[in-house]
Amino acid sequence: MFVIALAGLIVTTSARAEASSCSGPLSGGEIRVVIVVDATDFGGGSSATCLVVPTGTTGSQLLARRSAELGTGSVRYGSSGLLCAIDGMPATGCGDHNAGGFDYWGYFNAPSGSWAYGNINPFTRRVSDGDIEGWRYVRGGKGSAQDPPPRIAPSQSLFPVLAPNVPAVVEQPAVASGTASLSSSSTTIDVDRGATSDSPGVVSMATTTLEPVAFEGIALASSRASDPIIGRWFAIAAVFFLIAMMAGGAWIQTRRSR
């Protein structure tokens, strides 16, 4: 555990050392947002990631951007639009029952320097500059404002200090290549001073601790991909052949009875 944490620290330190757009000046139409993901209750780490995104980005787009930046696999949604998994956690299931409540990803906003339960649809909520968005894996939660917020406090110190004298020209080619590539880099801050309100003494770890899980997610994805899709199509064709036979038989019987 210590080794993992140490490795996390090292990698994060180097990530911080890397010059990123989040500490550089913003070009027009760009905003800086911090997204906090707390998977401690699932056995993952908690992290705060600073992202530079285009104006008008929604909460769910922000989450997708974070996964893309960190390479932690895509966010999984249920058919109803319920968010099921971030960073491949959990691998299966979606908002399942547990201990009289639900295991789910709670959505939090920080409108006034403290976490508030997000009653706004992340598909429609548009983030603005300096916003801090939080997701926490809640175990046995009630799905109400009483559910615990992320352990990392939403302080403005999560944003890296703006580096002075960074030439604004650096971002220009990215602007030219379209909004999708506007923020090609992110800063992940190692937050070990995070407020651990409901579990004191827990040192929240940087995103690097997510890596084993991310690998697992990739392995899962590749095993799904190797599942022969042709075989699935073949099975579907066989079932529809059955359906066609029944429909044809029914049609003939109807014709005969007339």
Place this chain on the structure above:
Amino acid sequence: MTAPRLLHPGAWWLWAVGLAACALRTTNPVLLCLIIAVTGWVVVSRRTDVPWSRSFASFLRLGLIVIAVRLVFQILFGVRIPGTTLFSIPEVTLPSWAAGVSLGGPVTLESLMAALYQGLRLATVLACFGAATSLCSPYRMLRALPTVLYEAGVAVTVAFTFAPQAIVASRQVREARRLRGRSDRGFRAWSASALPVLEGALDRAVALAASMDSRGYGRRGGASVSQRRRSVGLVLAGLVAIAIGSYGLLDPGAPTMFRIPALAVGVAALVGSLAASGRSTERTRYRPDPWVKPEWIVSLAGLIALASFVLAGRISDALTPSTNPLEVPAVPLVAVVGLLVATLPSWFAPTPPTLATVSTSMAVAA
């Protein structure tokens, strides 16, 4: 080959409810289409000559409307699920108190497929209900109901006969329109006849309930007023508990409390009502429908299909294919085999008597 006779209506209802429960357990479009095909096949091979046996097609049409409405609602008000954007419609920013609702915005393939799967599931449940309605007579079903339900006489009668009566009424209204030289096709004809059809169907169901009441249906002989009140209260409480329990059984996501316990409480209340009424009435049945081998096969076929779906759900998550990311649905073999078992009634149920066979057997008897 057994002699033509009508199968016990309870067997058909058990079979249909089994298939409907299968449909509620899955959003796999391949399996849902197969369920519809199975119900259609069995309906066509074993339906009777009576007016309501044509209701299956109406239920299929209703299912298509349900799917269309579900898709339109998803496009207009649905959750803006991210994914492959097909097209966008103008977006309205709602005030913060309505922020949970979205109006307009990008429409993704993922969201449309999810809506299609859910609409198809509801359409399949409707098809199962339509199959039960067209396969057995609502009057025989009323006769076969356990005596405790007689207390809720009018409600039960309307519940079981409304759909078939609506089919009969819609035929008559359409015929009347045609006789007056008006078109019986198209949206205008449909909207003009909707109200008379609903009104007529409800009138017929209530009239049936009234005539059954006047013939002593739901009467409790010499029971005193307080006894009767107690038993009626118990029946109502029991029915509510059974409704909750069966909902819990059909919906895999329901809390455990609402499953077997609620069902057990409901049955206990109904049994209690029988005891409360003191069994003061003796009933006899005129030519009761038998429950013999074909009835067992038909009802077990539906239950085996349901069991196969429960098993398939335990084995893999192929019953609920992911729509985000979108994937080609896998076909669980266990579930397909279970649904093929559900086609057995089309061979093992006795053929229903037609007007022709009735006259032949009478001629033979003579």
